[in-house]
Amino acid sequence: MYNKIVVMYREAPTDKSxxxxxxxxxxxxxxxxxxILIPAGYVTDFASVPMLLWSFFPPIGKYNRAALVHDYLYDLQYRQKELGEKSARKFADDQFLFLANKILPNDNFRHLIMYLAIRIFGLYAWRKSK
Structure with a gap:
């Protein structure tokens, strides 16, 4: 059984998420x-998905665990000193795919699309975390 994610809504400083x-x-x-242990008090928007795509890839739902871990790894820039920026970011992105496949093992095509979007658009978020 999976660990339960216990969250509370927190108003964002902008209307964007x-x-x-x-x-x-x-x-x-x-x-x-x-x-990895994500501490209480950590803040996430789960998946950063453009509103236009929410019906296909909702920002909150089945993939909360994968999105939470991915956000945390990005915020920490997990393993960047050890692996370098490119490999550390790929490791974080790979964790999203790994956890998505663990959550819903029979939805690999959807996971691959999500993963590719993360790989393509994630660099800005990674560098923003510096």
Whole structure:
């Protein structure tokens, strides 16, 4: 069974996205077997999806775990000193795909589209986290 994500709504400083704050810490195992602990108080918008695509790829829902972990890895720039920017960002993006496949193993095509969007458009968000 999966860890439960306990969040509360938090008003965003702009009208562009909704923010959610972790009410309890959240732990997840990554594809390499390591575990990451996201602390209570961490704020996420889950998936940053343009409103036009929400009916196909909702920003909140089934993939909250994958989006939460991905956001956290981006904010930490997880493993960047060890791997370099390009490889660290790819590792974070790969975790989204890994967790999406773990959540819904039979929806690989949708996951691949989401993953490719993250790979294409994620660089700005990664560099913004610096």
């Amino acid at each position: 909704d923010w959610w704050e972790l009410y309890e810490p959240f732990e997840e195992t990554l594809s390499d077997g390591s575990t």
